[in-house]
Amino acid sequence: MSTIEEKLRSEVQQTHWDALAIHAERGRLIMVTPQIDLLEAALAVAQDRTKDVETYLSAGLIHKLTEAQIAALDAEENPKFNFVIVQPFVLASRLEDTTDALN
Numbered sequence: 001m002s003t004i005e006e007k008l009r010s011e012v013q014q015t016h017w018d019a020l021a022i023h024a025e026r027g028r029l030i031m032v033t034p035q036i037d038l039l040e041a042a043l044a045v046a047q048d049r050t051k052d053v054e055t056y057l058s059a060g061l062i063h064k065l066t067e068a069q070i071a072a073l074d075a076e077e078n079p080k081f082n083f084v085i086v087q088p089f090v091l092a093s094r095l096e097d098t099t100d101a102l103n
Contacts, residue, residue, distance in 0.1 A: 008042050008084055014095065016078045023090045024065045024073075032093040036061040038082050046086045062091070 023029040032041045041062050044052040056062040065073070073079065083092040 004046055005039070005043055008046060008086070009039055012038065012082055012084045014080060014082055016080050017073050017076065018078055020081060020083065020090065020092055021070065021074065024070050027064060028089050029065060030062050030089050030091045031065060032091055033061050033063075034093065038084060038091060038093040042084045042086050042091045045089060045091065 020029055030041070030045070032038050036056060041056060043049075044056065053062070080095045081092040082095060083090055085091075
């Protein structure tokens with residue numbers, strides 16, 4: 001395991017939408033779909049693997065949120081996400097089960 005992978009793995013955290021919303025509004029939040037591992041997407045961005053990032057983008061595996069998607073998340077009951085920071089971006093993947101102790 002590379003040093004950068006170890007670093008990112010140790011920095012993956014959980015939070016609710018209200019903490020991520022500001023990053024989405026600033027265009028700095030990259031959503032990662034369940035079809036790809038959050039850490040793999042973060043590594044591709046951190047290691048500047050342009051070809052992989054372009055593949056993920058074109059396949060819809062990672063994307064920035066539209067204003068309508070941001071509004072839809074704002075209207076929900078504060079869903080929960082895993083996230084990791086890869087400056088200047090925050091990559092996040094939604095957790096489907098929001099019943100645990102972060103409430």
